Amino acid sequence: MDSDMYADELIEQYEHPHNKGAIENPDGEMHEHNPLCGDDITIYFILQGDAIKDVKFSGTGCVISMSTASKLTDFVKGKTMGEIGGMGAKNVIDLIGIDPGPARLKCATLSLRALKEAIFLHEHKAVDAETKKL
Amino acid sequence: MAVDFERIKRDFPILNVKSHGKPLVYLDSAATSQKPRQVIDAVSDFYSNYNANINRGVYEISEKATEAYSNSKNKVSSFINAGGMEEIIYVRNATEAINLVAMSWGDQNIKKGDRILISEMEHHSNIVPWQLLAKKKGAALEYIKLTEDNTRLDMEDLKAKVESGPKLLSITHVSNVLGTINDVKRITEMAHKNGAAVLIDGAQSAPHMAVDVKDIGCDFFAFSGHKMLAPTGIGVLYGKSEVLESMPPFLGGGDMIKTVEKQSATWNDLPWKFEAGTSNIEGGIGLGVAVDYLNSIGMDNITAHESELTEYALSRLDGMSGVSVFGPGQKDLDIKTGVIAFAIKGVHPHDVASIFDNEGVAIRAGHHCAMPLVVGLAPEKAVARMSFYIYNRKEDIDRALKAIETIKRIFKIN
Numbered sequence: 001m002d003s004d005m006y007a008d009e010l011i012e013q014y015e016h017p018h019n020k021g022a023i024e025n026p027d028g029e030m031h032e033h034n035p036l037c038g039d040d041i042t043i044y045f046i047l048q049g050d051a052i053k054d055v056k057f058s059g060t061g062c063v064i065s066m067s068t069a070s071k072l073t074d075f076v077k078g079k080t081m082g083e084i085g086g087m088g089a090k091n092v093i094d095l096i097g098i099d100p101g102p103a104r105l106k107c108a109t110l111s112l113r114a115l116k117e118a119i120f121l122h123e124h125k126a127v128d129a130e131t132k133k134l
Numbered sequence: 135m136a137v138d139f140e141r142i143k144r145d146f147p148i149l150n151v152k153s154h155g156k157p158l159v160y161l162d163s164a165a166t167s168q169k170p171r172q173v174i175d176a177v178s179d180f181y182s183n184y185n186a187n188i189n190r191g192v193y194e195i196s197e198k199a200t201e202a203y204s205n206s207k208n209k210v211s212s213f214i215n216a217g218g219m220e221e222i223i224y225v226r227n228a229t230e231a232i233n234l235v236a237m238s239w240g241d242q243n244i245k246k247g248d249r250i251l252i253s254e255m256e257h258h259s260n261i262v263p264w265q266l267l268a269k270k271k272g273a274a275l276e277y278i279k280l281t282e283d284n285t286r287l288d289m290e291d292l293k294a295k296v297e298s299g300p301k302l303l304s305i306t307h308v309s310n311v312l313g314t315i316n317d318v319k320r321i322t323e324m325a326h327k328n329g330a331a332v333l334i335d336g337a338q339s340a341p342h343m344a345v346d347v348k349d350i351g352c353d354f355f356a357f358s359g360h361k362m363l364a365p366t367g368i369g370v371l372y373g374k375s376e377v378l379e380s381m382p383p384f385l386g387g388g389d390m391i392k393t394v395e396k397q398s399a400t401w402n403d404l405p406w407k408f409e410a411g412t413s414n415i416e417g418g419i420g421l422g423v424a425v426d427y428l429n430s431i432g433m434d435n436i437t438a439h440e441s442e443l444t445e446y447a448l449s450r451l452d453g454m455s456g457v458s459v460f461g462p463g464q465k466d467l468d469i470k471t472g473v474i475a476f477a478i479k480g481v482h483p484h485d486v487a488s489i490f491d492n493e494g495v496a497i498r499a500g501h502h503c504a505m506p507l508v509v510g511l512a513p514e515k516a517v518a519r520m521s522f523y524i525y526n527r528k529e530d531i532d533r534a535l536k537a538i539e540t541i542k543r544i545f546k547i548n
Contacts, residue, residue, distance in 0.1 A: 005488065006485070006488075006489065006544045011544060011545065035501070036500055037482075037483070037484040037499060037500045037516060038482075038483070038484070038500055038501055038514060038515045038516030039482075039484070040515065060482070060513065060514050060515070061482055061484075061514075062482035062483075062484035062485045062488075063482065063485050064484075064485075066482075104484075104488065107484065
């Protein structure tokens with residue numbers, strides 16, 4: 001375990017997450033689940049043109065998955081779908097400021113995976129290989 | 135005779151390993167057990183001194199390998215009081231044992247409209263093979279409920295469902311999440327009286343208590359070697375010889391035949407009829423040595439040791455604020471093994487296991503391959519679990535309790 005994995009800042013995000021909740025009639029929505037540990041997330045967004053106007057998430061999970069979802073949803077507001085399409089695991093690690101290690105990386109990438117899948121679904125495209133690997 | 139469990143601990147080289155700079159405390163034996171050097175040495179000795187294929191070579195080392203492998207089956211037969219090695223089929227693990235029964239016995243005996251009865255505390259290995267069979271045959275899969283406190287089988291529900299005449303009852307001896315010991319002898323009697331065949335999943339019982347398949351009376355008993363000190367990749371299906379005789383082969387190939395012509399073949403005698411291809415010889419030999427090791431301690435001594443650890447852990451966890459424990463409690467130690475599933479309020483089990491890990495304590499978190507049970511236990515749809523074995527001591531539980539205190543500090547739980 002990275003000794004910073006339970007740093008006060010992440011615990012604070014976990015206990016007081018940003019953008020937690022559901023959006024009625026979203027433009028995009030996707031549910032993702034980590035069968036290994038039970039992290040469970042649904043992400044919703046509303047678009048303005050090509051960009052994310054609002055985004056929220058609901059679900060339960062560990063500190064890493066929930067605090068990442070909190071930070072990611074803050075980060076992607078105003079970003080275009082194309083910009084989000086280019087994001088990967090490294091961006092998520094940069095966002096939370098720690099590398100959770102191989103056993104916990106999927107916790108960190110779960111919300112990004114759900115968001116990218118929601119975008120693919122919205123655009124009627126098949127999910128790409130990079131996203132499936134998240 | 136008192137058993138020196140401190141000495142036993144020294145037989146396990148891995149317990150000298152440091153994890154995150156601290157001596158490793160291994161509390162995940164329900165997932166897989168650690169191995170004593172006697173087992174490790176036996177596997178190494180096989181490869182160093184008499185590695186050869188079995189049941190075919192006429193040369194000395196092949197005969198020695200064949201003898202060691204057959205001896206292992208005889209030891210396993212005695213270990214569970216089976217009727218001899220012809221009732222002991224070696225497979226990869228308990229999962230494969232159950233699949234063997236589903237694909238061979240099930241394919242032959244389950245028809246459209248038949249009912250297969252399992253329980254809500256089963257491991258996925260005793261659920262999914264029956265789902266596949268039920269779908270293929272148009273049969274129904276039914277579940278025996280648990281009591282409202284989720285600690286044990288609801289015997290009223292069990293009685294009603296058994297009396298309605300299922301073709302098969304497949305049930306776990308011990309729950310891998312709750313640690314509940316089911317009264318499989320009584321359940322088998324009830325099922326047989328109503329015409330059902332009975333399979334007992336012994337993956338969590340055979341390593342921890344004396345098992346007598348004749349006394350239980352079941353038709354099949356499945357367990358894994360790796361949970362009882364043996365290498366991975368070796369498991370056991372016990373079947374009554376008359377039932378095994380009546381079943382078609384599971385896999386076709388070498389070793390399982392007597393003769394092969396272009397369009398047909400005849401089957402080898404039991405147990406070889408169910409063991410196609412070269413066996414896991416090292417695993418079989420390792421399992422025999424593991425059984426010797428367990429017998430040298432005595433299964434009743436092992437049960438008593440684990441019960442003492444469980445009582446110690448439960449007595450301390452019960453009073454802790456924010457901590458919930460699942461399964462039978464301190465008053466029901468006679469129906470509980472050393473498996474303690476727990477949750478800490480407001481903390482995801484994955485975080486619990488991560489912080490334990492940082493303290494050098496290995497535990498499991500998640501759904502424990504028992505999703506139908508675990509999703510109903512806690513809002514996180516997952517729980518943390520510590521499980522004990524012969525090499526654990528009270529100090530290990532103290533380390534676990536210390537990790538819980540750390541969690542409560544990080545998450546500011548009073």
